[in-house]
Amino acid sequence: MTELTLIPASDAALPAEPRRGRHLIGGAWRDSADGATFERISPSHGIVVSRSAQAGEAETLAAIAAARAAFDSGAWSRIPARARAAVLLKVADLIEAEVERFALIETLESGKPITQARAEIAGAADLWRYAAMLARSTHGDSHNTLGEDILGVVLKEPVGVVSIITPWNFPFWILSQKLPFALAAGCTCVVKPSEMTPSTTVMLGELLLEAGLPEGVANIVLGFGQPVGSLMASHPDVDMVSFTGSTAVGKAIAAAASATLKKVALELGGKNPQVIFPDADLEDAADAVTFGTCFNAGQCCNSGSRIILHQDIAEAFTARVVELSRKVAFGDPLDPRSQVGAIVTPQHRQRIDGYVQDALAEGATASLGGGGLEIPGLPGDFYQPTVLTGIRPDMAIAREEVFGPVLSVLTFRTLDEAVALANHAHYGLSAGVWSENVHTCLAFARRAQAGTVWTNTWMDGFPELTFGGVKQSGQGREIGRHGFDEFLEVKSLVMRVGRGTRAPWVKAV
Numbered sequence: 001m002t003e004l005t006l007i008p009a010s011d012a013a014l015p016a017e018p019r020r021g022r023h024l025i026g027g028a029w030r031d032s033a034d035g036a037t038f039e040r041i042s043p044s045h046g047i048v049v050s051r052s053a054q055a056g057e058a059e060t061l062a063a064i065a066a067a068r069a070a071f072d073s074g075a076w077s078r079i080p081a082r083a084r085a086a087v088l089l090k091v092a093d094l095i096e097a098e099v100e101r102f103a104l105i106e107t108l109e110s111g112k113p114i115t116q117a118r119a120e121i122a123g124a125a126d127l128w129r130y131a132a133m134l135a136r137s138t139h140g141d142s143h144n145t146l147g148e149d150i151l152g153v154v155l156k157e158p159v160g161v162v163s164i165i166t167p168w169n170f171p172f173w174i175l176s177q178k179l180p181f182a183l184a185a186g187c188t189c190v191v192k193p194s195e196m197t198p199s200t201t202v203m204l205g206e207l208l209l210e211a212g213l214p215e216g217v218a219n220i221v222l223g224f225g226q227p228v229g230s231l232m233a234s235h236p237d238v239d240m241v242s243f244t245g246s247t248a249v250g251k252a253i254a255a256a257a258s259a260t261l262k263k264v265a266l267e268l269g270g271k272n273p274q275v276i277f278p279d280a281d282l283e284d285a286a287d288a289v290t291f292g293t294c295f296n297a298g299q300c301c302n303s304g305s306r307i308i309l310h311q312d313i314a315e316a317f318t319a320r321v322v323e324l325s326r327k328v329a330f331g332d333p334l335d336p337r338s339q340v341g342a343i344v345t346p347q348h349r350q351r352i353d354g355y356v357q358d359a360l361a362e363g364a365t366a367s368l369g370g371g372g373l374e375i376p377g378l379p380g381d382f383y384q385p386t387v388l389t390g391i392r393p394d395m396a397i398a399r400e401e402v403f404g405p406v407l408s409v410l411t412f413r414t415l416d417e418a419v420a421l422a423n424h425a426h427y428g429l430s431a432g433v434w435s436e437n438v439h440t441c442l443a444f445a446r447r448a449q450a451g452t453v454w455t456n457t458w459m460d461g462f463p464e465l466t467f468g469g470v471k472q473s474g475q476g477r478e479i480g481r482h483g484f485d486e487f488l489e490v491k492s493l494v495m496r497v498g499r500g501t502r503a504p505w506v507k508a509v
């Protein structure tokens with residue numbers, strides 16, 4: 001453990017007082033009627049970062065009613081797409097001007113490194129711009145081949161009121177994978193950020209008003225899954241739920257939404273494998289594996305939490321990953337040198353450790369790490385980069401989402417074995433393959449059960465490329481044109497052309 005690279009507490013200034021968060025309902029900032037609030041304590045620094053209004057049923061119902069009224073009024077859903085795009089572009093500019101202010105609070109609430117938070121906020125502006133472009137290029141189909149007297153048109157229309165429920169691990173990025181796309185389509189929204197990271201969503205709400213978004217089009221309710229998220233998933237005035245979070249909550253949301261058969265888009269957990277063949281650029285692969293394990297302290301749906309190594313290279317490759325992992329800077333998220341910050345809560349650190357200790361008890365070996373980590377001068381929760389070998393495919397750690405900086409190493413001999421191991425999980429979010437042979441890469445990519453397959457890279461993403469999972473990693477897609485289409489309904493319009501062309505049905509007998 002002493003051989004890890006640690007960044008002690010820096011002298012970076014902390015906010016003098018907690019940020020105050022309120023609900024945004026119908027264009028107005030509101031406290032809860034009963035005055036309830038909740039606090040977020042920084043997982044790295046132990047200070048109270050934010051104190052937010054805690055919604056109950058009354059605030060949630062008011063937000064849904066505001067979104068419904070705004071949608072039905074047509075003030076956003078029926079205006080020209082160019083007007084919607086203009087607002088989204090303005091929001092993108094405002095986000096870019098606020099990167100530093102947003103990044104500080106995101107870091108303190110989530111525990112992630114400040115450089116990563118800055119990249120997340122700045123990168124999100126591009127999602128708003130891309131969504132603005134999609135707004136203006138939306139179109140349906142025309143059918144001019146159905147007969148001389150018929151013209152068919154397929155229209156695209158906004159789904160309606162969308163509930164957006166987000167997690168804590170990439171709060172601003174994930175919100176920006178959903179909200180601008182829903183708005184571009186003409187939907188109105190009720191947004192609930194995670195109770196652990198409410199602030200940047202509220203700050204975005206301020207920018208939305210500044211950019212001229214009409215009142216009631218985007219509403220923000222702060223609080224917990226119960227009663228807020230649950231009501232947002234079940235209320236009959238909501239037409240669609242777009243959720244990112246755990247598979248367990250995703251299933252609860254699908255069940256809650258089923259009574260009204262609303263549309264549900266779910267981005268859930270993953271147990272993402274990378275398969276590494278002996279002919280790969282092994283130095284590049286080892287670096288990417290280290291990145292996939294440690295990025296965001298492994299608290300990442302796309303965490304590369306399993307590697308499947310060809311037996312011939314298993315020992316040397318694992319040793320290289322261990323060596324690289326020792327060099328990754330774990331520590332004060334406010335120090336720009338830190339690459340990995342804190343674990344989101346003490347309970348989650350215990351959960352990660354539970355998986356690791358169970359695996360060790362079942363015969364796994366820790367080639368590196370395997371426990372909590374003290375960062376000098378910081379009270380928060382950290383976990384050591386951990387590499388586990390001797391993993392059998394049936395162990396929980398080989399199949400379940402750990403959500404920590406923990407890598408499970410498995411081995412294979414043939415491509416068939418590698419594919420079987422990769423697909424041996426209930427999840428199917430992403431997968432990777434490393435080989436210099438394009439045939440090997442393609443053979444694996446086509447058989448991997450995953451929404452995204454990376455070849456000779458890991459976790460690259462672009463607004464244009466649709467993202468989502470198969471199996472228990474979710475349903476529906478996000479970003480890209482397919483992700484945008486989730487927020488649109490199609491309607492067929494059948495038009496008879498010309499008078500007297502329709503043969504009468506009622507015949508004189």
Ligand code: NAD
Pocket residue numbers: 165166167168169170174192193194195223224225226228229230233244245246247249250252253267268269270300301302401403429469473474
């Ligand atoms: P979580 O499921 O605990 O919470 C997510 C959100 O759901 C929060 O806002 C929470 O308040 C809300 N919620 C909780 N119970 C609810 C209920 N009954 N009804 C409605 N809403 C409810 O997830 P988390 O711990 O915040 O995030 C981590 C999980 O998210 C991991 O499993 C991770 O893999 C997943 N994730 C997936 C993606 C993806 O794109 N596939 C991206 C990021 C995170």
